[in-house]
Every structure is written in structure tokens, then in C-alpha cells.
Amino acid sequence: MRAFAELLDRLSLTASRNAKLVLVRDYLRTAPDPDRGWALAALTGDLTFHAAKPAMIRQAVESRVDPVLFGWSYDYVGDLAETVALIWPASETRPNREPELSEVVEALRAAGRGEVRGLIEGWLDALEPRGRWALLKLMTGALRVGLSARLAKTAAAMVRPAHVIEPPDPHRHEATRSLEPIDVSEIEEIWHALEAPYADLFAWLEGRGERPSTNAPGRFRPVMLAVALDEAVDFERLAPTDYAAEWKWDGIRVQAVREAGVERLYSRTGDEISAAFPDVMAALRFEGAIDGELVILKNGEVAPFAELQTRLNRKVADPRLMSASPAGIIAYDLLALEGEDLRGRPLAERRTALERLVAAHPGDRLKLSPVVDYGDWEELARLRADPPVGAAAEGLMLKRWDSTYVAGRPKGPWFKWKRDPHVIDAVLMYAQRGHGKRSSFYSDYTFGVWTEDGALTPVGKAYFGFTDAELKQLDKFVRDHTVERFGPVRSIRAERDFGLVLEIAFEGLQRSPRHKSGVAMRFPRVSRIRWDKPAREANTLDDVLDLLDAIERGGGRIAGAA
Known part of the structure; x- marks a missing residue:
């Protein structure tokens, strides 16, 4: 637990992106299994404890400290974990061993709600303030160390060493085998087929095992993102005929996947949100993966984002709310169709296949994002300023007709041109x-x-x-x-x-x-x-x-x- 606590502490005090990457990479290279796997799950937001709640932490500290004093301290510090870590009184019978990270994780995953408070108190007694802070951050899932899930996965990709040492072979002069560097998109491609603490992932990264399979039905495909358009610079070097223009719809980016009986709806970061939108999933009738925008659709119109917001961040769908605010998908792109990966094809080909799919799709929960007709940049600018779709559009997207679907944010193929705020x-x-x-x-x-x-x-x-x-x-x-x-x-x-x-x-x-x-x-x-x-x-x-x-x-x- 001490090494994980030091990692979180140093991350919270480090502003540099590259420095954060080095900190996480070095921890993942040196920490033992399964500690490093549980740490990676925590850093990517994929580790939750259903039986552990912040209220239990408050109950534990208020049993040891005057509640009024704790309340004043919490108001001043502003962070629950930091307040408890600092105010927790030293135990006269402190255990002679600090818990390991894997010990904490496995105990919390197995514990019933009635057991959690006792575990918390015992661990807080055993740990120093920094360890207490890390423990409580881990339990609540609110790490707040300035590290995104993608950055944590990028650091994991850096775990691969330059060479893997092999046993000496008398018939060979070389003593090492070179390994190709790994891009974070390769990890994102297989992420949803992995399970914490990721022993198979680290075996592959370190050259001790094969790459985990990318063929899991219903998997998430890393999304392609756009860069912001610089009107003064980009329009001088771009040709309007090379780019398709689409509206940037005011919803949330999603990926709908239906493969071999597996049906999932993902957010742009790969979080599964299927349970919150069963009405959408029940209406889909394709075999493949679609990239699009989740919106509320009423009589062919996109409702204000506020209506969609009432349905977000819910673990269980409300039937009344589903009826009042029916959700649907405006399709942008087709990533896979009937077992074939289309991402390596040009946008023009993917668009043609998507048009055929949507045209044949039953119901009104899947719509095609139309291509905006324009002749030059001046005409497109006028449309952007006063879009015929009104407030439903945040702006425009520009996509090269010949662009393949590449994970991440490559410069050049796709641009976003948002309306002025x-x-x-x-x-x-x-x-x-x-x-x-x-x-x-x-x-x-x-x-x-x-x-x-x-x-x-x-x-x-x-x-x-x-x-x-x-x-x-x-x-x-x-x-x-x-x-x-x-x-x-x-x-x-x-x-x-x-x-x-x-x-x-x-x-x-x-x-x-x-x-x-x-x-x-x-x-x-x-x-x-x-x-x-x-x-x-x-x-x-x-x-x-x-x-x-x-x-x-x-x-x-x-x-x-x-």
C-alpha cells in the first residue's frame, strides 16, 4: 500500500503530463502482481467497491473524533479523504504491518456492507497519514490526481522494455530479442476483453505472453477524434472538395455494438452505458459497430441537451422517463459490419455502407447524420453561424473523404468547427x-x-x-x-x-x-x-x-x- 500511496501523492503534486506518465510507468514496472494490476484498474476508473460508501468513512471517523470538530475540519480542508487521513487519531495498539494494496482490494470486493466499517477502522489504524489518504481515495474512487484513464493506459503501454533478456543459446550470438513499441490504441483495442488485475496484459507487455485477443464480440473500438479548426490557418491549405461536412450534434458521443448476440452501448471513453438506455438497445437491428451521437429524438427533432441530461448517469432506466424522453442515435460512421472491420477503408466507402444500413433499419431510433451541402468555405461559415437545424447543432465537423478511422486525435483528417459560445x-x-x-x-x-x-x-x-x-x-x-x-x-x-x-x-x-x-x-x-x-x-x-x-x-x- 505504501508504494501506491507514494504514487498517488506524487501524481497529485505533479502538473507535467510527461512526468505523470513516467511516474505511472515506473510504478507499473516495479510493483508486483497483482498490486500493479489493481492500481491500473483504480487509475482507469475500472475498480469500484459496491459495499463501501463515503457515509461509512464518516461514521468511522466520527466514532473516533468529535463530530463537530470533524465537521469544521472538513469544511476547511474541503476533501473527505484528506481530512480523515489527517485527523484520524493514532492507535495505541497499532498493527505491526501495513496492508498490501491487493489485500485491501480483495477484502473490499468480498466484504458485505456490515463488514466494511470494521475493515476501514483497522486499516486506518495500521497506516500513516499518506497511506490513509490513498486508502480512502481508492475506496471512494475519487482519486483526483490529474490523470485520465487514457493517460494511465498510455503509461501501461510504456511498460514494455526495450529488450527482453532470453536464456543464453550456444548456437546464437545475440542475447536479446527486440520488442516493438506498443501504442496506447493497441491497449484500448483489447481493454474490454481484459479483467483486472490484468495478468495477461502485463505478460504481453513484458514479452512473456501473447497479445490478448481482440476478437471479443461486443468490444469497444477506440474512437477517432477531431482537432479544433483554425480558420485563419487551415482554410488556406484545405480544399472544400476533399472534406465532407456534418453537423456536430448536441448530445454525447457513443458507440453502439451488436456482435454475435452481445449488445453494448459505450461512451466515447469506453464506459458501458447500456443499462441506462435499454430502449435504444432494444430498437437496434444491425450486426456490427456504429459510431454516432446519443440524443433525445421527438418526432424527428433533436430535443435540447437538458432532456438527455435527465437520463445520463443512471444505473437503472426509469420507464416513465424513457417514455417521456425517447433516446436514439444519429449515426456518423460504420466501424464494423457483419464481422468485417471497416476502419481501414476510406470514409467515402464507410459512408456508403452506413447509408444502406440506416435506410434498411426499422424504427425511428437510428438516424443518419446528413452530409451538409456547401460550395466553399464562405458558404459553410454562413451555415455554421445560422444552422438550419437550430440549437441541435454545436457546430460542424469536417472529415476527409479518403480518411481511414484511426484511434486518437490525428492531425489533418478530421476537424471540429464549433459555434462561438x-x-x-x-x-x-x-x-x-x-x-x-x-x-x-x-x-x-x-x-x-x-x-x-x-x-x-x-x-x-x-x-x-x-x-x-x-x-x-x-x-x-x-x-x-x-x-x-x-x-x-x-x-x-x-x-x-x-x-x-x-x-x-x-x-x-x-x-x-x-x-x-x-x-x-x-x-x-x-x-x-x-x-x-x-x-x-x-x-x-x-x-x-x-x-x-x-x-x-x-x-x-x-x-x-x-
Whole structure:
């Protein structure tokens, strides 16, 4: 457990992507099996403990520490694992051995709900503060060390050594066998056929075994991603006739797979979400793998993203919600068909096959993403600014007709050209401490706009979009101008003649009866700090509602679809 704790600690304090890769690679090279496999599962988010809940951690610490003192400490620190790790009292009968990572994982996977608290207390007694912190991060799954699942898999690909030493052979002069480097896409290709703690994966990486099979029915194919279009540079070197244009639909990227009786729906990161969308899976009737966008479809129209959001992150589908918000897929690409892998074929060929498949598909849960007809970049820019599909499109995608389907984000074949974000000026109202590296800063900001009676009403919350230097300035402003405290939340002085204006960029608006203002923003972020602007000149709620009306009037019909 000590080596895993040191890894998490160093990752949390390291900003460099390359440095993080080296840290994880070195750990995976030196840690024993099965510890390194369980660590990789934790880093990729594939390790969960159904019987262990954060509430059990709170119960355990409140049995050893005054609950009021713990509450105050938690409000100040802002992170449950860090607070418990620091405040947990030393045991007079501390065990003489710290638990191993594999010991912890295997015990938690086998434990019933009634046994977990006792395990937690025993381990916390045995560990030092850093080990306690790592233990609790592991249990809750909230590692927060700035490492994505793909980056962890990239580090695993780097485990392969330059050479594998073989026993000396008197008939051969060479003493080593060279191994080809492994790209992360090769690991992603087989990931869903693997099971933690990944003994077969490490055997292959180290040259001790064969590559795990990629032929598992229903497997996830690593997705191809687009790079952002730079209008000033890219249009000078690209030819419109080389690129197909499609709308960038406002849903979530998915991969629908039906092979040899295995039916699965994956998110773009490879997480299976089939259980949340059984209505979609039950309606599909093809044999292969489709890349597309999951949306709510009503009478041939794409509903606002807010409707889809009500169905996301659910472990079990709600029949009433499925009936009110039927989901469907807008198909972009065809990756496999009837046992044949199509990814190596040009887009033009894959598109033709996809058109035939969708045309013959029964029902209304699978739609074809139409190709946008345009003559030159100027015409396409006009369509992007005022799309005929309205708010259903976030922008445009440009894809070379001759491009093969390559995992990752290659430069050149695919571009995304998103619509310009909406922007308003709002006033900072409340602030709260962040988590992890930001736990010492007030970095989560609630902002509001003016109502008719001259009061502020909250319309959103943002916690990114600013630099580290700006974060320090914002944190100082919060501390200097706090007027009230509500637990971990600080109320900031905000009046007509005094207040901090934040320019907020966001992707969309939707009506929300849960919010006092009646609206909710999609993907809000701080685009500028308006130190120069008086608070009274910030936007009003009427401005926001007028924008919402304009967005809704835009409609959401799929051009060319029934």
C-alpha cells in the first residue's frame, strides 16, 4: 500500500503530463502482481467497491473524533479523504504491518456492507497519514490526481522494455530479442476483453505472453477524434472538395455494438452505458459497430441537451422517463459490419455502407447524420453561424473523404468547427473551496444577473477558464470581500455599486424549474475577469431569458431525416 500511496501523492503534486506518465510507468514496472494490476484498474476508473460508501468513512471517523470538530475540519480542508487521513487519531495498539494494496482490494470486493466499517477502522489504524489518504481515495474512487484513464493506459503501454533478456543459446550470438513499441490504441483495442488485475496484459507487455485477443464480440473500438479548426490557418491549405461536412450534434458521443448476440452501448471513453438506455438497445437491428451521437429524438427533432441530461448517469432506466424522453442515435460512421472491420477503408466507402444500413433499419431510433451541402468555405461559415437545424447543432465537423478511422486525435483528417459560445457578464455572488490541489483556494464560483427589482439571482456556477495567477487574484477578492459564511460557502459582497463582474462563456441554456432563476447553463466557464466593469452594468435576467427564447426558436430538426 505504501508504494501506491507514494504514487498517488506524487501524481497529485505533479502538473507535467510527461512526468505523470513516467511516474505511472515506473510504478507499473516495479510493483508486483497483482498490486500493479489493481492500481491500473483504480487509475482507469475500472475498480469500484459496491459495499463501501463515503457515509461509512464518516461514521468511522466520527466514532473516533468529535463530530463537530470533524465537521469544521472538513469544511476547511474541503476533501473527505484528506481530512480523515489527517485527523484520524493514532492507535495505541497499532498493527505491526501495513496492508498490501491487493489485500485491501480483495477484502473490499468480498466484504458485505456490515463488514466494511470494521475493515476501514483497522486499516486506518495500521497506516500513516499518506497511506490513509490513498486508502480512502481508492475506496471512494475519487482519486483526483490529474490523470485520465487514457493517460494511465498510455503509461501501461510504456511498460514494455526495450529488450527482453532470453536464456543464453550456444548456437546464437545475440542475447536479446527486440520488442516493438506498443501504442496506447493497441491497449484500448483489447481493454474490454481484459479483467483486472490484468495478468495477461502485463505478460504481453513484458514479452512473456501473447497479445490478448481482440476478437471479443461486443468490444469497444477506440474512437477517432477531431482537432479544433483554425480558420485563419487551415482554410488556406484545405480544399472544400476533399472534406465532407456534418453537423456536430448536441448530445454525447457513443458507440453502439451488436456482435454475435452481445449488445453494448459505450461512451466515447469506453464506459458501458447500456443499462441506462435499454430502449435504444432494444430498437437496434444491425450486426456490427456504429459510431454516432446519443440524443433525445421527438418526432424527428433533436430535443435540447437538458432532456438527455435527465437520463445520463443512471444505473437503472426509469420507464416513465424513457417514455417521456425517447433516446436514439444519429449515426456518423460504420466501424464494423457483419464481422468485417471497416476502419481501414476510406470514409467515402464507410459512408456508403452506413447509408444502406440506416435506410434498411426499422424504427425511428437510428438516424443518419446528413452530409451538409456547401460550395466553399464562405458558404459553410454562413451555415455554421445560422444552422438550419437550430440549437441541435454545436457546430460542424469536417472529415476527409479518403480518411481511414484511426484511434486518437490525428492531425489533418478530421476537424471540429464549433459555434462561438454565448457570453454574458455576471456578478460573483458565492465561492467555495475546490478539491485536491485547489483545496486551499476558493475556486468554485456562483454568479448571478440582475432582476427587475435590482437584486441578483444565481444563473450558474463555474470552476475553470482562469489561469493559476487569476485564481490567486480571485481567491484574494473572495477572502477580502466575504460578508457571510454558510458552512463551506462564502457569500461575497455584491451590490449595484460594488461587485466583481465575470464574463461567462457557455454552450447553451435550458429552462430549469429547480433553479430560482428558471434557467440553467451548459458548460459555463470564466472567459474573462472584468475588473474594469461596474457591477451595475452586468446583464439582467431578462437578457438571459431573451437569449433562451432565441435559442428555442431556432428549433432542432435533423435536416434530411424523417
